[in-house]
Amino acid sequence: MKKIVTTVIALILAFTTVLPMEASAASKDPLDPGEHLVKYAKKYLGSRYKRGGTYLKDLDKKGDKNRVDCTGFVQGIYKRYAKVKLPGGSLRRMERKAIKLGKKVGSYRKGLSKAKPGDILIFHPGSWRQHVSIYYGKKDGRHVVIEANSAAGGVTLRKLRNAPRSVIRMENVIRDNSDYYGRYLDKCEYNFEDNAESNFEE
Secondary structure (H helix, E strand, O other), X not given: OHHHHHHHHHHHXXXXXXHHHXXXXXXXXXXXXXXXXXXXXXXXXXXXXXXXXEEOOOOOOOHHHOEEOHHHHHXXXXXXXXXXXXXXOOHHHHHHHHHHHOEEEEOHHHHHOOOOOOOEEEEOOOOOOOEEEEEXXXXXXXXXXXXXXXXXXXXXXXXXXXXXXXXXXOHHHHHHHOHHHHHHHHHOOOOOOOOOOOOOOO
């Protein structure tokens, strides 16, 4: 009889200690819209580079079958994640459309100080060279982008050496259009009165 009572007490103690811990573990602060977008984009790391490529497949397919250039990658991520169609043809067209949808927050080094994950960075390093990336965040004190890079042969994370011509904030676009972000928020237990810091992982 004593053994049964001891077992029952042990089970009660286990439930009263484990369940609150599980509830605490399930509770988390949600990422900002742009932070969640770059976590989604990171799943495409390793997709191969192809000039003029816009072929970004579903995530349930093998990533190495994707073929994108810098424009195709940014277009594909925003189309799949936030249902936003950014024009091709030239980066200037994409830049104008992105600014119309979002908000330009700066340029060059000054712009990078205001950059947030998920922002679109437009580069014009030369008279004919153009490039576009998605701002990923800071790592080891350096600004990092996620992009389709010809030198790397595909989609990669890269520490910036040069500064963008435009930093375009797309946070409102992502939040208002992304079902992915909406479903993610539904899973988060969060008190929006708290001023908790983001748990964005670099």
